[in-house]
Amino acid sequence: GxxxxxxxxxxxxxxxxxxKIECRSLDFQATTMFWYRQFPKQSLMLMATSNEGxxxxxxxxxxxxxxxxxxASLTLSTLTVTSAHPEDSSFYICxxxxxxxxxxxxxxxxxxxxxx
Amino acid sequence: xxxxxxxxxxxTLSEEAFLTINCTYTATxxxxxxxxxxxxxxxxxxxxxxxxADDKGSNKGFEATYRKETTSFHLEKxxxxxxxxxxxxxxxxxxxSASKIIFGSGTRLSIRP
Numbered sequence: 248g249x250x251x252x253x254x255x256x257x258x259x260x261x262x263x264x265x266x267k268i269e270c271r272s273l274d275f276q277a278t279t280m281f282w283y284r285q286f287p288k289q290s291l292m293l294m295a296t297s298n299e300g301x302x303x304x305x306x307x308x309x310x311x312x313x314x315x316x317x318x319a320s321l322t323l324s325t326l327t328v329t330s331a332h333p334e335d336s337s338f339y340i341c342x343x344x345x346x347x348x349x350x351x352x353x354x355x356x357x358x359x360x361x362x363x
Numbered sequence: 364x365x366x367x368x369x370x371x372x373x374x375t376l377s378e379e380a381f382l383t384i385n386c387t388y389t390a391t392x393x394x395x396x397x398x399x400x401x402x403x404x405x406x407x408x409x410x411x412x413x414x415x416a417d418d419k420g421s422n423k424g425f426e427a428t429y430r431k432e433t434t435s436f437h438l439e440k441x442x443x444x445x446x447x448x449x450x451x452x453x454x455x456x457x458x459x460s461a462s463k464i465i466f467g468s469g470t471r472l473s474i475r476p
Contacts, residue, residue: 281463281464288469290468354406354408356405
């Protein structure tokens with residue numbers, strides 16, 4: 248149990264286009280999901296906390312107009328990178344919190360975004 | 364604020380060697396402590412956790428004990444395998460439902476056959 252999926256696993260897009268990444272909790276309901284960014288050989292940086300049915304809370308320094316987060320249901324959150332640029336190339340990881348049983352976070356496998 | 368400090372890598376060991384990766388933390392209250400592992404090209408997997416002082420988390424031969432007196436949560440394994448090669452992250456989460464996970468910088472472990 249407690250599986251989180253991400254789609255796509257890899258995406259290459261051209262500069263100026265937008266890319267949507269999906270994060271799904273497959274076998275549990277997640278009222279809270281988190282989006283992280285990981286640069287090569289570095290730790291995870293929390294970008295935003297996404298609560299179902301409400302606006303996401305962004306960490307300091309993260310542009311909310313560039314990284315659009317939608318948490319429309321208890322099993323799905325999406326991150327849209329708008330007007331992507333090469334510096335947005337990174338590994339994006341989501342996690343979901345199963346509040347029914349614990350406050351532990353379950354992580355998705357990540358999405359590697361390359362902007363050319 | 365809360366923070367996690369773990370030993371810098373990379374760490375390179377021979378197969379069957381003893382492993383220790385140090386981790387210390389700073390936090391208010393009573394955080395939960397975690398070790399996550401990230402294999403190449405993949406997301407994070409929870410390796411083990413401890414939720415209160417003196418708890419020992421264990422999984423796949425790895426162990427870590429929550430030491431409140433030294434604010435530490437060192438990861439150990441008695442005999443490493445090549446398949447243990449990965450990046451290991453120490454992390455903490457505060458004692459409220461709104462708490463974020465704070466990650467250490469990660470330690471890259473390479474095991475030679």
